[in-house]
Amino acid sequence: MKKAPVSFAIALVVLLSACGGGETTTTTTTTETTPAPTEPSATAPAEPTASAPAEPAVPAPGEGLVVKMGSDTGQLVFVPAKLTVKPGDKIVWLMNKAGPHNAVFDANVPDPAAAKAMALTKLLNKPGDKLEVTVPANAKPGDYAFNCTPHKSAGMVGVLTVQQ
Numbered sequence: 001m002k003k004a005p006v007s008f009a010i011a012l013v014v015l016l017s018a019c020g021g022g023e024t025t026t027t028t029t030t031t032e033t034t035p036a037p038t039e040p041s042a043t044a045p046a047e048p049t050a051s052a053p054a055e056p057a058v059p060a061p062g063e064g065l066v067v068k069m070g071s072d073t074g075q076l077v078f079v080p081a082k083l084t085v086k087p088g089d090k091i092v093w094l095m096n097k098a099g100p101h102n103a104v105f106d107a108n109v110p111d112p113a114a115a116k117a118m119a120l121t122k123l124l125n126k127p128g129d130k131l132e133v134t135v136p137a138n139a140k141p142g143d144y145a146f147n148c149t150p151h152k153s154a155g156m157v158g159v160l161t162v163q164q
């Protein structure tokens with residue numbers, strides 16, 4: 001009969017301590033500082049349309065074939081001096097350097113009327129000036145020799161071949 005109160009007291013202490021311990025652990029997790037996450041809206045990815053693959057630059061059929069009058073180094077030549085075209089093609093006579101230049105055809109070409117349509121009879125003097133002409137649809141095939149009037153004797157000549 002004497003042992004009963006002692007065991008009761010121990011049991012009571014254990015119960016109290018357990019309860020106290022439980023209380024202290026539950027009250028320590030309330031002061032949590034949750035940093036507000038800043039949304040990275042400023043670093044939004046670029047628009048996908050900017051990275052779309054560009055179509056390869058394919059020259060449209062009939063686009064002007066540029067013939068420079070006067071080389072980049074100032075020589076009295078056509079660049080290119082020989083070119084091949086087809087009826088309907090466009091030719092751009094471009095005043096490049098060391099003008100004035102023109103581009104006129106010899107008299108004995110296969111088709112004088114076509115040669116007249118393709119010629120640059122007016123002298124161009126200002127770099128960048130140009131004239132676009134079109135090879136007539138009914139131009140006779142063959143070689144059309146041309147030259148620059150002021151510089152023919154200096155060797156500024158060329159040959160335009162019209163293919164069928």
Ligand SMILES: [Cu+2]
Binds near residue numbers: 100101
């Ligand atoms: Cu010339």
